[in-house]
Amino acid sequence: MQSSSSRLLLRPILQARHRCLATTAGHAPAAAHAPAAEPKRTAVIPLSNIEAQWALFSPDEKSSVADQLEELQKRDWKLLSVDEKKAAYFVAFGPHGRRTPIHAKGDGFKIFGATMGLCGIAGLLFLAIRSVCDPPPPKTMSKEWQEAMNERAIEQKMNPITGISSEGYKGKGFVTHK
Secondary structure (H helix, E strand, C coil), X not given: CXXXXXXXXXXXXXXXXXXXXXXXXXXXXXXXXXXCCCCCCCCCCCCCCHHHHHHHCCHHHHHHHHHHHHHHHCCCHHHCCHHHHHHXXXXXXXXXXXXXXXXXXXXXXXXXXXXHHHHHHHHHHHHHHHHHCCCCCCHHHCHHHHHHHHHHHHHCCCCCCCCCCCCCCCCCCCCCCC
């Protein structure tokens, strides 16, 4: 277990050392008998299971894979293997770069919980302020005042067909107080 974790920790260092050796070897002065223009060679990276390897690649390796796939896509698509098609799709539309998901898996519950918590705090704050700063009800809401409004409506014969001054009216009228 320790050897595999130490390998994982040393991998970026070894890759950087390998890249340094490769770049220094590439800058050596050209010999007189060497050809003048030799094409740049890149290592072919296996395209199987590219989704799992993508996070471990350096930016140079990622661009190398993209260039490799670009060359493969110039051929007939019927001749491409399933792994090559999957890799092309992943590089073009995978969840990396600008398409990286904003929220990680499982964040929905945390967001919902935080929203409900904030709504609860806002409700409690509203009730606390309302209980402290609540003005008294207006005098017209008292039971005596509403009964006086009923008597006044009967005197004025208000709504004589179906309302308070109609024959056989059994409603409360204006009284809403219990």
